[in-house]
Amino acid sequence: MRLLVAVVPLALAACATAYAQAPEYSQAPEYSQAPEYAQAEAEAEPYYVRHAMQTVVNPAIVAIWDVGNNAMNEDGGLDPELMGDEQWSALATAAGTLAAEGERMAAAKGPIRAASPGNMTTEEFEISMEDVQGFLDDDPQGFRTMGGEFAQLARMLESAAVTRDIDTASDLVAGMDVSCSVCHAQFWYAEAQ
């Protein structure tokens, strides 16, 4: 569908050039605007959500939870006694990785794809990548916005880890999965709602 959107206005643009004198062509606003936008999107790299989740986002949150689980105090927060240089630095690095990926989501200029063609297989009990694509196509801007919010939260965790602000870091380690769920509820297991 997107391919058609990209190709048709370009073909019309070619016609418009050939009939450059005809006022009805040069004045038609939909033809003068569309090719640039369609071309920009067609040329930008797609953002592959599943690849990002599997190779970047999930490993980074696992690293964060590892730190959290190994340094947990009785209240479920981070125990300052158990947070050494290594733990703080692991936390900062993983949070920075999450933030950078969220910023990539927010800035995605090309089409947002659930998965690459070779990575579409799901278990029977899972939501299919075709369904996920449908949810993404319904609201690509919502995906970018949530990616940006996720990035902000992850940047806050990163700076709390850098400044060793244990209260903020404790809250964010515990709360990070909420921002995962917010996006998943709209774009992944939306049907199950």
Ligand code: HEC
């Ligand atoms: C801005 C939206 C968004 C955010 C934020 C987000 N995800 Fe996802 N995630 C998705 C979408 C869409 C899918 C469904 C496509 C897929 O299966 O990869 C998904 C799928 C996944 C999957 C399944 C990957 C697979 O094998 O199919 C995992 C694991 C995952 N996310 C982990 C996370 C974690 C952990 C976080 C938070 C630290 C997170 N995600 C934040 C959108 C998001």
